[in-house]
Amino acid sequence: MSEKKYLIQNFVPVTAAELLERVKDLMAGGYRLGQICATNAGDDIELLYSFDKGHDLLNLKLTVAARQEIISITSLCWSAFIYENEIHDLFGVPFRHSELDYGGHFFKLSRTTPWCPTKKGEEDEYNG
Numbered sequence: 001m002s003e004k005k006y007l008i009q010n011f012v013p014v015t016a017a018e019l020l021e022r023v024k025d026l027m028a029g030g031y032r033l034g035q036i037c038a039t040n041a042g043d044d045i046e047l048l049y050s051f052d053k054g055h056d057l058l059n060l061k062l063t064v065a066a067r068q069e070i071i072s073i074t075s076l077c078w079s080a081f082i083y084e085n086e087i088h089d090l091f092g093v094p095f096r097h098s099e100l101d102y103g104g105h106f107f108k109l110s111r112t113t114p115w116c117p118t119k120k121g122e123e124d125e126y127n128g
Contacts, residue, residue: 010056019060027077067094072095074095074097085098091116
C-alpha cells in the first residue's frame with residue numbers, strides 16, 4: 001500500500017476584504033476546506049484557512065486586529081461554522097453573516113480563555 005504525501009503547501013497572505021472572493025475561487029476550482037485555525041500574533045490574531053485539492057495544500061493567511069469583525073465563509077463552506085464559532089469563543093474574533101452563529105456560546109466556558117484579548121476596562125481573569 002503506497003503512502004499518500006502532500007505535494008505542495010503554499011501560504012498566501014490575504015486581507016479581510018479579499019477573503020470571501022479567494023475562498024469562492026478555491027471552491028470553484030475544486031478545493032475543499034480542511035481547517036481554519038487561529039493564533040495570537042502580538043496584538044493581532046492570525047487566521048490560517050487551509051484548503052486541499054489532490055493532496056496540494058493552499059493556506060490563506062489572514063491577520064486581523066483583536067476583535068476585528070470579518071466576513072464568514074459559511075455561505076461557501078458550510079462546515080466553516082464549526083471553526084468560526086470556535087475561533088469566536090476562544091479568540092474573540094466575530095464573524096459577520098454566519099450561516100450558523102452560536103453567539104459566543106459554542107463552548108460552555110466558565111471564564112475567558114487566555115487567547116482572547118480583553119477589551120479596555122475588562123478584567124483579564126487569567127492575569128489579574
